[in-house]
Ligand SMILES: C[C@](O)(CO)[C@H](O)COP(=O)(O)OP(=O)(O)OC[C@H]1O[C@@H](n2ccc(N)nc2=O)[C@H](O)[C@@H]1O
């Protein structure tokens with residue numbers, strides 16, 4: 001018997017896209033007893049993406065492609081695999097999944113690439129398995145996986161409090177254009193927070209959201225110049241002492257007319273705010289010409305959070 005095209009049932013497959021982030025402001029308080037730091041942060045999701053494909057499998061399998069993919073663990077420690085397993089356990093699902101990650105977000109770069117993969121795995125497996133869990137259930141699972149994972153789910157622009165996992169949406173008008181100086185060498189988030197503790201000593205104070213009033217007004221007005229002036233990162237001095245060469249992309253961005261430049265999250269990626277899409281390309285070219293980045297990216301923000309791109313209909 002020969003099979004016609006119609007006889008072939010395509011494998012179930014769900015495709016999901018999740019954004020990276022930049023912290024427009026990151027204010028850090030003294031280390032809590034549980035080891036985490038209280039934050040007041042303003043996240044913006046940017047158009048640098050992780051693309052994840054989920055297909056049914058008897059076990060939990062992971063493959064990775066894209067820039068720096070050799071730096072990503074493919075065993076059970078991968079945040080995407082941990083997310084899929086946690087969802088299966090929570091929903092009582094007795095199936096595995098093959099996750100393929102195509103990485104667009106720099107690895108260990110302070111732009112929440114692993115968190116985006118975890119959020120993508122939650123959304124993809126939820127669609128594949130029709131778990132029936134609510135959005136709040138997914139957000140709870142997300143927070144258990146990592147402080148940045150809830151924001152990867154929700155996207156757009158939001159204030160993060162608690163350890164960064166409690167989100168309040170922020171009204172932002174217009175689009176902002178970014179250039180990113182990416183490094184091959186990563187920085188460990190835990191090490192940057194530990195250096196923050198050393199530098200702050202007894203002077204660390206609980207973060208005050210009022211300190212970001214000018215930033216909030218800039219977002220509301222869609223005023224890129226005011227936003228550039230308001231960018232702030234309490235972890236930047238710590239990242240700079242661990243990786244002093246990061247002063248160079250910050251200086252290059254300023255010389256090339258960036259409206260503001262800041263280390264993204266725990267670094268080492270440097271984010272430079274541009275006047276326009278064209279100016280973002282100029283800033284990226286300046287990073288390359290000065291030899292201060294291993295790779296450059298341009299992006300706009302804010303963009304949507306983790307979403308199904310295709311495949312939800314035939315899944316389940
Ligand atoms: C630097 C940021 O990216 C800013 O958004 C985040 O705070 C980091 O979020 P993340 O990578 O999802 O971090 P997690 O996986 O939750 O924690 C990794 C490590 O970072 C430190 N950590 C993280 C978040 C937080 N509020 N305080 C901390 O001290 C802790 O040492 C923790 O063991």
Ligand SMILES: Nc1ncnc2c1ncn2[C@@H]1O[C@H](COP(=O)(O)OP(=O)(O)OP(=O)(O)O)[C@@H](O)[C@H]1O
Pocket residue numbers: 071072073077078079080106107108109110111112113114115117118148186187189265266267
């Ligand atoms: N899916 C994943 N993608 C990348 N790294 C992962 C993943 N899962 C686990 N890891 C491990 O986590 C480390 C941090 O990776 P990630 O790219 O999430 O850092 P980051 O963007 O600096 O995180 P954040 O901005 O949330 O602090 C990597 O060095 C790697 O060993």
